[in-house]
Amino acid sequence: MFKNLKLKTKLLLFFPVLFLLSFAVVGAVAFINFSRLSDDNILKSDFESVEVRRQQIETFLTDRKGDILLISQLDSLQRLINDSEEEARIITQRSLQQDFLALAKSRQIYDQIRYLDETGQEIVRVDTEGNNSYVVASPQLQNKKDRYYFTDTIKLQSGQLFVSSLDLNIENGEIEIPYQPMLRYSTPVFDNSGTLRGLVIINVQAGYFLKKIHTENQGSLHLLINQDGYYLYHPQPDKTWGFMLETDEGVFKDFPHLADQIISQGKGFLFDEQTQNYVSFATLNLNNIYNKTNILSDNSDDYWIVISLKSKADIIDNYITSTLYEFIAIIIIVFIIVIVIVLTIVRSITKRFNSLQKGIKIIKQGNFDYRLVVDRHDELGEISRDFNDMSIAIQESRSGIDKKVHQQTKDIKQKQKTLEQQQKAVLNVLEDVEDERDKVSIERDKVDAILQSIGDGVFVVDIDLKIIMANQVTADISGYTKEELKGQKYSKFLKFVFEKDNKINDKFVKGAIATGKIKEMANHTLLINRDGDKIPVADSAAPLKDKNGNVIGCVVVFRDVSEERAVDRMKTEFVSLASHQLRTPLTAMRWSIEEIVGGELGKDDSKEYLHDTLEAVIRLSRLVNSLLNISRLETGRININPQPTDLVDLVGDVLKTHAEAAKRQGVALRFNKPKTDLKKIKIDPTLVREVLANLIDNAIKYSRVDKEKRIVKVKMYREGEDIITCVMDNGIGIPKKQQPRIFEKFFRADNASKRQAEGNGLGLYVIFMISKASGGKLWFKSSKEGTSFYFSLPLAGSKKFKGEKGLAGHENK
Amino acid sequence: MAKKVLIAEDEKVLSKIVANKLKRNDIEVIQAFDGEEAIEKVKKEKPDLMLLDLIMPVKNGFEVLKALKDLGLTKKIKIIVTSNLGQQADKDKAKKLGASDYLIKSEVPVDKLVKIVLDRIK
Numbered sequence: 001m002f003k004n005l006k007l008k009t010k011l012l013l014f015f016p017v018l019f020l021l022s023f024a025v026v027g028a029v030a031f032i033n034f035s036r037l038s039d040d041n042i043l044k045s046d047f048e049s050v051e052v053r054r055q056q057i058e059t060f061l062t063d064r065k066g067d068i069l070l071i072s073q074l075d076s077l078q079r080l081i082n083d084s085e086e087e088a089r090i091i092t093q094r095s096l097q098q099d100f101l102a103l104a105k106s107r108q109i110y111d112q113i114r115y116l117d118e119t120g121q122e123i124v125r126v127d128t129e130g131n132n133s134y135v136v137a138s139p140q141l142q143n144k145k146d147r148y149y150f151t152d153t154i155k156l157q158s159g160q161l162f163v164s165s166l167d168l169n170i171e172n173g174e175i176e177i178p179y180q181p182m183l184r185y186s187t188p189v190f191d192n193s194g195t196l197r198g199l200v201i202i203n204v205q206a207g208y209f210l211k212k213i214h215t216e217n218q219g220s221l222h223l224l225i226n227q228d229g230y231y232l233y234h235p236q237p238d239k240t241w242g243f244m245l246e247t248d249e250g251v252f253k254d255f256p257h258l259a260d261q262i263i264s265q266g267k268g269f270l271f272d273e274q275t276q277n278y279v280s281f282a283t284l285n286l287n288n289i290y291n292k293t294n295i296l297s298d299n300s301d302d303y304w305i306v307i308s309l310k311s312k313a314d315i316i317d318n319y320i321t322s323t324l325y326e327f328i329a330i331i332i333i334v335f336i337i338v339i340v341i342v343l344t345i346v347r348s349i350t351k352r353f354n355s356l357q358k359g360i361k362i363i364k365q366g367n368f369d370y371r372l373v374v375d376r377h378d379e380l381g382e383i384s385r386d387f388n389d390m391s392i393a394i395q396e397s398r399s400g401i402d403k404k405v406h407q408q409t410k411d412i413k414q415k416q417k418t419l420e421q422q423q424k425a426v427l428n429v430l431e432d433v434e435d436e437r438d439k440v441s442i443e444r445d446k447v448d449a450i451l452q453s454i455g456d457g458v459f460v461v462d463i464d465l466k467i468i469m470a471n472q473v474t475a476d477i478s479g480y481t482k483e484e485l486k487g488q489k490y491s492k493f494l495k496f497v498f499e500k501d502n503k504i505n506d507k508f509v510k511g512a513i514a515t516g517k518i519k520e521m522a523n524h525t526l527l528i529n530r531d532g533d534k535i536p537v538a539d540s541a542a543p544l545k546d547k548n549g550n551v552i553g554c555v556v557v558f559r560d561v562s563e564e565r566a567v568d569r570m571k572t573e574f575v576s577l578a579s580h581q582l583r584t585p586l587t588a589m590r591w592s593i594e595e596i597v598g599g600e601l602g603k604d605d606s607k608e609y610l611h612d613t614l615e616a617v618i619r620l621s622r623l624v625n626s627l628l629n630i631s632r633l634e635t636g637r638i639n640i641n642p643q644p645t646d647l648v649d650l651v652g653d654v655l656k657t658h659a660e661a662a663k664r665q666g667v668a669l670r671f672n673k674p675k676t677d678l679k680k681i682k683i684d685p686t687l688v689r690e691v692l693a694n695l696i697d698n699a700i701k702y703s704r705v706d707k708e709k710r711i712v713k714v715k716m717y718r719e720g721e722d723i724i725t726c727v728m729d730n731g732i733g734i735p736k737k738q739q740p741r742i743f744e745k746f747f748r749a750d751n752a753s754k755r756q757a758e759g760n761g762l763g764l765y766v767i768f769m770i771s772k773a774s775g776g777k778l779w780f781k782s783s784k785e786g787t788s789f790y791f792s793l794p795l796a797g798s799k800k801f802k803g804e805k806g807l808a809g810h811e812n813k
Numbered sequence: 814m815a816k817k818v819l820i821a822e823d824e825k826v827l828s829k830i831v832a833n834k835l836k837r838n839d840i841e842v843i844q845a846f847d848g849e850e851a852i853e854k855v856k857k858e859k860p861d862l863m864l865l866d867l868i869m870p871v872k873n874g875f876e877v878l879k880a881l882k883d884l885g886l887t888k889k890i891k892i893i894v895t896s897n898l899g900q901q902a903d904k905d906k907a908k909k910l911g912a913s914d915y916l917i918k919s920e921v922p923v924d925k926l927v928k929i930v931l932d933r934i935k
Binding site: 576579580583584586587588590591592594595598600605609612615616748750 | 824826827829830831833834837868870871896897898900918919922923924
């Protein structure tokens, strides 16, 4: 039922209950303590402590009595007393000593244990100082016959006790310091015959029991007084032993009004109004204790009284203090209890909150089947219940939603299927389109590839003359990129102009589009490229037609004809030069014969003119041969017939042939043959001879006219894998600027200027070609001192070649 | 006074034939065998007429014409250009440079050539 209370009720209950309990406990404690305060109780407890002490002391004293009587009965003592022989006495004396020593050690409270003989002489004495008990040696034994205890004791009967009063020990007439409270027990000893033989005496250290009187109790004062009222024990030591120290301290001084009452009453308790003290007391009747029947002696105490004094004020203080302590203790305990209880409650609540939280988390995560534990009907319990209800509600709504969702999902799936089917259909169509596009793309790529691979420029314009597409060659020639050209009106970047007036030539494009027919680009059309260079171009424009034959654009094809033109030009030049060269001897022939025929000439002149004619004819035929050879060499139709030939012989032969001409011109011919014998090499002798003849001929012609010595030197030597023939003249040399053109057709350098009529300017070109065909090389070095031509032939020889013809002019050889 | 004709022609045979014929016609003949020689001899001899071959070493016919034109000598001299080339462009060029005639040697009989010379020189 407690569990089902609401939390707030619990809380509300808790604290008041707690406080009430605390107060109750505190109250109880206070009450208990207070009740202890009643006079009777205090007094009673006090008296009890007094009584206890009294009892203790009585026991102690009784024990001492026992001891002294024991000693008097000692066997060793008896023997000592009864033996009269000296020697035996010594032994028994020693025995007695040992007994005394044993007792001293055992009890540890006897300052002295002695046997005095009847004369008062100490016979056996054992002293104890601190923990040390020892037999006192004979020389130190004293005679005590005058001491009171001796005189008093020897008066006694056997078994009777003398107990001294409790006082301070006197040593050598002075009070021993530090104070030694002493109590003496003695009893007379008799021998077998009943003669008094002395006494035995023990000195008891009374401090031993005196200290037991003390109480630690703060509020109390414990005292021991003798029958005269002097303090035998007092917390303040200077109040003690008044009778010995001759002070006036005593109970009669401190509590004069009480003294009589205490003494007369013997034991009991009372409250002293005057000093506000609680007084308890108990008397030790010594005579009774010792069983004395003898006279009251001055040297003995009759009684002692144990007194306890408690001041009321102290008691109250005590009470308050102890209550306070107890109070604090209770508070602490209560505090601890409260904490424990609170922690327990908190923990329990926290636990429940945690489990609630866990449960809610589980539900939050979507587990609506989970039910929270409802174990109590307090607020937490209600929350749990509410949560569970909520879960149920959510579950129900969810299942409703689930059903809806399920249904809708079905619908969607159905729709999805439909869509998928449609999608498939569309994809099929797309695939077909893709295929077609790919085909088109492939075709286009083919076209592109073809266009790119065409060496000519190709570009296509639409009907608005905008470039649809241009190939790389177009881009290269025009200097613009394909991207720049695309989409632009073609005439923006591709400027076709007429050569003669630089006017725009768009006739061919426009014409093709307009007429639907192919139009050639006019001759001498130029294309002005990006850098402004004029490039001669040629070709045509063709119309592009659609399916129906409508012109939709135009394809222009063009090429850079600069080279073609150059080649044409060269051909034209060559033909010009050649025909000029041909015409010159023809003119000479014609005019000579005309003059001869004209009849104006004399016989000698006629003959001269006939000579001229003959020379012209020869010159003409030479020229024709050269031209033929050039043609044959250039088209690779020359026969090459390598035969093992002795080059040295060949050179010698050629020189011989030219010997007469050289002599005529005053030129000396020298031949430096090779140092070592050269084997025959496989070369075509006809071809090689032509080269050699030409070189030697030139050398002779161009050796210095003005010099005295006109020399033509021929050297032959081996260099590496070649044989080199060198023909040197000492002419004026070939001007440096013209040296590169020496091997050109019809080229005449200035040093040859005067010799126009001889030679035709083709010789070097022909032999250059022959050298190449023979597998050799032809080059020269020229300076103002002369020119040297080098003709190398490989030792391996020339390759045989079956052409169509041999060299022209050598057919009959 | 006898007329002077300068024959600028590098072909010796041709130059000889024409020179002989002209001499037989009482014309003083000076011969030059290259373009430079031609210019020198024009300056020196101051002929009345020059037969100028186009293809000559050192300086060709056109160069000679230009040089003479620059020297202002073309006005006083009649120049007949002879050549074995027949390009219209050359003909026009020669005419522009001051030649009075342009003859193609291989097409013209020597008689006719001399006749033209004699004609021009009057």
